[in-house]
Amino acid sequence: MRSRRMVLTRDHVARVHRALEDPGPEPGLVYHSDDDYDAIVQRMLDSHSPEQDVWLFAYGSLIWKPEVEHVEARRGTAHGWHRSFCFRITRFRATKDCPGLMMALDRGGQCRGILYRLPAQSLQAQLGKLFRREFTAKPANSMPRWIKVTTDEGPVTAIAFVMNRQSPAYVGRLTPENVADMLAKACGHWGSGAEYLHNTVMHLEEHGIHDSNLWRLQSLVAAKIDGADDG
Numbered sequence: 001m002r003s004r005r006m007v008l009t010r011d012h013v014a015r016v017h018r019a020l021e022d023p024g025p026e027p028g029l030v031y032h033s034d035d036d037y038d039a040i041v042q043r044m045l046d047s048h049s050p051e052q053d054v055w056l057f058a059y060g061s062l063i064w065k066p067e068v069e070h071v072e073a074r075r076g077t078a079h080g081w082h083r084s085f086c087f088r089i090t091r092f093r094a095t096k097d098c099p100g101l102m103m104a105l106d107r108g109g110q111c112r113g114i115l116y117r118l119p120a121q122s123l124q125a126q127l128g129k130l131f132r133r134e135f136t137a138k139p140a141n142s143m144p145r146w147i148k149v150t151t152d153e154g155p156v157t158a159i160a161f162v163m164n165r166q167s168p169a170y171v172g173r174l175t176p177e178n179v180a181d182m183l184a185k186a187c188g189h190w191g192s193g194a195e196y197l198h199n200t201v202m203h204l205e206e207h208g209i210h211d212s213n214l215w216r217l218q219s220l221v222a223a224k225i226d227g228a229d230d231g
Helices: 010-016 034-045 120-134 176-183 193-206 212-230
Strands: 054-058 072-089 100-118 142-150 156-163
Touching: 010 193, 010 212, 034 120, 034 142, 054 120, 054 142, 072 156, 072 176, 072 212, 100 120, 100 142, 100 176, 100 193, 120 142, 176 193, 176 212, 193 212
Parallel strands: 054 156, 100 156
Antiparallel strands: 054 100, 072 100, 072 142, 142 156
């Protein structure tokens, strides 16, 4: 396969980065409590045999920052879902003054990603930690659910974080240019939207997964950053 060179570089990411403090929870939002997280974990596991390991489907930051103990990793394809920058954020990788976008699985199409097999004996703790990372406010933007994923070794059922279209943060399907505009500017205390995109595309390519939509997007974001510097 011919090697590809990303247009969006670490230099672009560095130009967007700003050192910011965490503004903390936003007033007016209701956040999940420990009891809420425990209940969601239990609800997910109620339909799963306690003796079996669990597969987790990673399509974005979980690929390059899984933060879960896993005993196996393999490529897989989720049919009926696609990765999309489809919900608005004002914290973490953005601010209220400069909102950004975050990626989730939205309905339609297909998505190639990485499956991690989590050992059965530590599921309660691992999922509790994972859910606290993936969603905070109510209603959750990215909701955990079981989906079907195909692999070269056969089909598996896996947990994935899919978009809650009832969330007020849901923006639907924006044009690539609109997405690039926001990702080229947004930065929060966790880093920038450009960094998130760069890491995702780079690690997908390292796993032999080429997402043509993200590949076009990283080029657009690089051009937006270059244009802002020229201006």
